[in-house]
Amino acid sequence: MKTPPRPFAITLDPGSSMHNLTGSWRTMRPVYSHFLPPCNQACPAGEDIQQWLYWAEEGKYREAWEEISKNNPFPAIVGRVCYHPCEMGCNRNKLDLSVNIHAIERFLGDLAIEKKWSFKAGADSGKHVAIIGGGPSGLTAAYHLRRLGHQVSVYDAGPKAGGMMRFGIPKYRLPREILDAEIERIEKMGVRFEFNRTIDDVDALRKGGADAVFIAIGAHLNRKTEIPAKDACRILGATEFLREMEGAEPPKIGRRVAVYGGGNTAMDAARTAQRLGADEVMVIYRRDREHMKAHDFEAQEALDEGVHIHWLRTIKAITEDSITVEEMKLEGGTLVPTGREETLSADTLIMAIGQNVSSEFLKKLPGVEVRSDGTIGVDAQMQTGAPGVFAGGDMVPAERTVTNAIGHGKKAARYIDAYLQGTPYTHPEKPPLAKFDALNVWYYTDASRSRQEMLDRVRRKTGFEEIVQGLDEETAKFEARRCLSCGNCFECDNCFGVCPDNAVIKLGTGKGYKFNLDYCKGCGLCVEECPCGCIDFVPEVK
Amino acid sequence: MESKTVKFYQTGTFTVGNRLLSEEERHVQASAERTNSLNSGHRACQGCGEALGARYAIDAAMKATNGQLVAVNATGCLEVFSTPYPETAWQIPWLHSVFGNAPAVADGVAAALRVKGKKNIRVVAQGGDGGTVDIGFGCLSGMFERNADVLYICYDNEAYMNTGVQRSGATPPSARTATTQAVGVHPGNEFGVGKFLPRIAMAHRIPFVATASVANLHDLEEKVRKAIPIQGARYIHVFVPCPLGWGSLPQHTLKVARMAMESGLFPIFEAEYGKLTHSYKIRRQVKVEEYLRLQKRFAHILKEPATIGLLQKMADANIAEFNLMEEK
Numbered sequence: 001m002k003t004p005p006r007p008f009a010i011t012l013d014p015g016s017s018m019h020n021l022t023g024s025w026r027t028m029r030p031v032y033s034h035f036l037p038p039c040n041q042a043c044p045a046g047e048d049i050q051q052w053l054y055w056a057e058e059g060k061y062r063e064a065w066e067e068i069s070k071n072n073p074f075p076a077i078v079g080r081v082c083y084h085p086c087e088m089g090c091n092r093n094k095l096d097l098s099v100n101i102h103a104i105e106r107f108l109g110d111l112a113i114e115k116k117w118s119f120k121a122g123a124d125s126g127k128h129v130a131i132i133g134g135g136p137s138g139l140t141a142a143y144h145l146r147r148l149g150h151q152v153s154v155y156d157a158g159p160k161a162g163g164m165m166r167f168g169i170p171k172y173r174l175p176r177e178i179l180d181a182e183i184e185r186i187e188k189m190g191v192r193f194e195f196n197r198t199i200d201d202v203d204a205l206r207k208g209g210a211d212a213v214f215i216a217i218g219a220h221l222n223r224k225t226e227i228p229a230k231d232a233c234r235i236l237g238a239t240e241f242l243r244e245m246e247g248a249e250p251p252k253i254g255r256r257v258a259v260y261g262g263g264n265t266a267m268d269a270a271r272t273a274q275r276l277g278a279d280e281v282m283v284i285y286r287r288d289r290e291h292m293k294a295h296d297f298e299a300q301e302a303l304d305e306g307v308h309i310h311w312l313r314t315i316k317a318i319t320e321d322s323i324t325v326e327e328m329k330l331e332g333g334t335l336v337p338t339g340r341e342e343t344l345s346a347d348t349l350i351m352a353i354g355q356n357v358s359s360e361f362l363k364k365l366p367g368v369e370v371r372s373d374g375t376i377g378v379d380a381q382m383q384t385g386a387p388g389v390f391a392g393g394d395m396v397p398a399e400r401t402v403t404n405a406i407g408h409g410k411k412a413a414r415y416i417d418a419y420l421q422g423t424p425y426t427h428p429e430k431p432p433l434a435k436f437d438a439l440n441v442w443y444y445t446d447a448s449r450s451r452q453e454m455l456d457r458v459r460r461k462t463g464f465e466e467i468v469q470g471l472d473e474e475t476a477k478f479e480a481r482r483c484l485s486c487g488n489c490f491e492c493d494n495c496f497g498v499c500p501d502n503a504v505i506k507l508g509t510g511k512g513y514k515f516n517l518d519y520c521k522g523c524g525l526c527v528e529e530c531p532c533g534c535i536d537f538v539p540e541v542k
Numbered sequence: 543m544e545s546k547t548v549k550f551y552q553t554g555t556f557t558v559g560n561r562l563l564s565e566e567e568r569h570v571q572a573s574a575e576r577t578n579s580l581n582s583g584h585r586a587c588q589g590c591g592e593a594l595g596a597r598y599a600i601d602a603a604m605k606a607t608n609g610q611l612v613a614v615n616a617t618g619c620l621e622v623f624s625t626p627y628p629e630t631a632w633q634i635p636w637l638h639s640v641f642g643n644a645p646a647v648a649d650g651v652a653a654a655l656r657v658k659g660k661k662n663i664r665v666v667a668q669g670g671d672g673g674t675v676d677i678g679f680g681c682l683s684g685m686f687e688r689n690a691d692v693l694y695i696c697y698d699n700e701a702y703m704n705t706g707v708q709r710s711g712a713t714p715p716s717a718r719t720a721t722t723q724a725v726g727v728h729p730g731n732e733f734g735v736g737k738f739l740p741r742i743a744m745a746h747r748i749p750f751v752a753t754a755s756v757a758n759l760h761d762l763e764e765k766v767r768k769a770i771p772i773q774g775a776r777y778i779h780v781f782v783p784c785p786l787g788w789g790s791l792p793q794h795t796l797k798v799a800r801m802a803m804e805s806g807l808f809p810i811f812e813a814e815y816g817k818l819t820h821s822y823k824i825r826r827q828v829k830v831e832e833y834l835r836l837q838k839r840f841a842h843i844l845k846e847p848a849t850i851g852l853l854q855k856m857a858d859a860n861i862a863e864f865n866l867m868e869e870k
């Protein structure tokens with residue numbers, strides 16, 4: 001082709017700057033990375049919260065729910081009862097208030113129930129696992145093992161599955177339709193249940209065909225304390241009291257009920273007694289509010305419902321219609337009796353001073369470490385001293401929460417699977433933490449945290465209706481969008497926009513970006529301006 | 543100018559784009575189809591604010607004119623780093639004459655297009671602060687006076703950078719440059735000298751005058767989009783940090799610009815026919831000192847509270863004059 005004649009004095013055709021590969025100037029290189037968001041790090045069930053919020057932001061609720069389900073089969077339940085340590089970790093706390101993660105999780109869980117989304121079991125592995133205890137830990141293990149294709153039988157001493165989620169946590173915090181729906185979904189994966197079956201011989205289960213066993217029997221034995229009593233008033237154990245709530249007849253209590261203890265069980269027992277129509281309900285607790293085991297909001301909700309709390313009191317003696325308590329004081333963290341006594345009138349006492357594990361039967365198993373409080377020792381793989389026998393949940397030494405039990409169930413399932421396959425399971429290495437300082441918060445809009453409505457106080461005192469209400473779709477989506485996406489790209493196009501050298505290539509929505517290292521000069525503007533801090537900046541090596 | 547506020551999404555109102563926004567709601571720079579008027583391979587320093595500002599502005603102009611644009615460039619970094627003969631990084635019709643005559647050349651181009659009946663082609667002239675505020679000032683003032691149909695964009699990096707950081711009429715007081723060393727009684731540039739061209743442009747009562755910053759892309763793009771169709775002389779003055787001349791880290795270019803904007807030291811506003819019509823409201827106010835700390839050109843005054851105080855006063859005066867705070 002003939003090129004047109006050049007203008008006067010022009011000797012060369014215009015060339016493009018693209019010949020000049022400015023990437024050679026670079027001493028530092030930007031790298032798209034994934035950091036560990038603090039919410040994820042704090043979640044006892046190991047959820048990838050940031051990832052499911054990412055889907056929820058888009059209104060892709062099914063994807064969000066499936067992301068949760070990779071780790072936790074109970075979003076509607078934990079969205080209600082989990083103490084959400086994720087929110088304590090949330091980086092947004094340093095801006096205004098944390099993302100209301102549990103409320104969004106509950107929204108997703110409820111939606112899944114409404115839409116009847118279901119789980120799928122994996123292809124049959126030919127292996128069989130026996131699970132003792134159908135509480136959150138056992139059920140979670142059953143769920144994961146079914147996903148991996150193993151046959152699962154769950155044996156429970158009680159008449160129904162759920163463990164303390166059913167026989168402990170009251171309805172006003174966890175409606176039973178929700179509990180039933182999420183358990184039923186697991187059952188439909190082909191989990192076999194045997195109820196009213198107390199297991200006391202693990203060896204027999206193994207001989208009966210179980211290739212591995214997971215024990216998750218919880219902690220149900222009410223701790224006792226010696227109290228001098230003449231013609232004592234009615235004394236009940238808190239777990240029995242709450243368990244009876246699930247029976248045909250509500251438990252019988254008097255008109256003036258005292259609950260001894262300061263944990264969540266004590267608060268729930270008191271609030272249940274209040275709802276059963278007692279004239280007066282009081283909690284007696286030896287420490288103060290600051291040092292109680294229950295979460296502050298639980299005490300507050302109890303107080304709001306009219307429960308009285310006598311802080312710093314121990315019970316000295318009881319009679320038919322009174323309780324004598326001694327005032328205590330805290331001196332540098334230790335409780336000291338003051339000698340001052342007072343008498344409270346009460347006709348029922350509910351003991352809620354903690355629970356032990358009923359693990360006598362495990363002493364028969366060689367290698368299993370049974371501690372004095374009945375808890376069982378397990379290694380980092382949730383395995384007891386007996387090969388192929390794993391344990392988790394409340395019965396092993398750890399924090400006793402539903403979500404922790406779920407986390408144990410998941411972890412145990414992984415290692416049981418590895419045990420059955422005969423191949424070791426290696427957990428992928430955790431990326432470094434996504435710290436607040438790595439965020440560029442300039443880019444985030446002000447947005448205050450969405451609150452959940454509460455049932456009015458009068459109705460709370462008299463019935464078992466659920467107290468805390470859910471979020472509607474718009475609010476849940478708004479709340480999800482408050483997430484800062486710590487340490488993980490959410491496609492805001494900032495890197496693509498701020499590169500003075502057009503060295504960022506946009507791969508299309510959902511596909512992210514990549515660097516064109518031929519031209520990237522390594523200025524680091526993308527690193528600095530990335531709102532979520534997901535771009536690492538590493539030295540070039542020769 | 544009000545840049546558009548996106549229906550709540552965590553970012554999107556302030557970031558370049560967002561995966562949740564429809565293509566129409568996104569900004570020009572978020573689009574994989576943007577012109578990239580200034581292509582890769584240009585020789586600007588790492589993190590150059592001028593290279594970035596020019597791409598922001600000219601891409602927006604290309605979008606607004608549907609690609610029917612001619613740009614005339616004054617001498618300066620933007621010209622030198624983009625077009626070392628026989629190469630160019632410009633992907634648009636672009637011409638360069640000499641240092642000081644860009645406004646006049648652009649007016650000539652506009653006249654030629656008019657004569658040829660090519661009404662749809664718009665003309666932009668652009669240059670650095672030296673080329674605009676000092677050397678090309680006569681030509682620019684004439685262009686304003688004739689109300690020539692040209693949009694002039696000045697990229698203000700507050701000194702003659704291309705020749706080695708000499709003081710210009712836009713250099714701020716106390717800044718160290720090659721010609722205002724940090725020595726003597728008044729180290730760095732003098733107080734009470736220099737000129738703020740946007741105000742001078744307003745005095746010409748041309749249809750449109752605006753300031754903008756690389757730290758506020760949405761506002762910058764919106765101003766270019768608005769200026770393009772206006773007939774007559776228009777002027778946009780864009781604040782663009784120069785890591786080399788200012789002694790700031792290349793990765794801090796936008797941070798530095800943001801601090802200038804959020805301290806009030808560089809006011810962002812818009813005027814029509816000489817009257818102030820809109821001003822950007824500071825979102826997270828910072829002290830001038832935070833801005834100064836990021837730059838070595840101010841290192842010598844960091845221990846001089848009195849001098850910092852004078853600069854803070856300038857910022858406060860801007861806040862009052864240009865109405866930079868949201869009314870409480």
Ligand SMILES: Cc1cc2nc3c(=O)[nH]c(=O)nc-3n(C[C@H](O)[C@H](O)[C@H](O)COP(=O)(O)OP(=O)(O)OC[C@H]3O[C@@H](n4cnc5c(N)ncnc54)[C@H](O)[C@@H]3O)c2cc1C
Nearest residue numbers: 133135136137157163164168199217218393394400401402
């Ligand atoms: C009143 C109360 C309120 C609570 N509130 C909360 C809360 O709001 N949030 C929270 O996170 N946690 C809460 N918890 C704690 C939480 O319920 C437990 O940590 C959790 O349920 C433990 O799960 P798990 O699977 O280990 O045991 P469990 O839930 O106790 O389940 C154990 C199961 O094993 C069965 N079992 C026991 N022994 C045998 C046997 N020998 N053979 C066969 N089956 C057997 C039991 O019948 C039971 O179904 C609360 C606990 C109580 C008591």
Ligand SMILES: Cc1ncc(C[n+]2csc(CCOP(=O)(O)OP(=O)(O)O)c2C)c(N)n1
Nearest residue numbers: 618619641670671672673701702703704705
């Ligand atoms: C008439 C004339 N005088 C001096 C020069 C040398 N010169 C070339 S670029 C430049 C500095 C340009 O400064 P500015 O306009 O602020 O642009 P910057 O490089 O800072 O972007 C100078 C002085 C020239 N090219 N022509």
Ligand code: SF4
Nearest residue numbers: 039090091483484486
């Ligand atoms: S802002 Fe989002 S990603 Fe960051 S900690 Fe909170 S919930 Fe997790």
Ligand code: SF4
Nearest residue numbers: 586587590619703784
């Ligand atoms: S000297 Fe300044 S204006 Fe010139 S290319 Fe370098 S950073 Fe950009």
Ligand SMILES: [Mg+2]
Nearest residue numbers: 670671701703
């Ligand atoms: Mg300059």
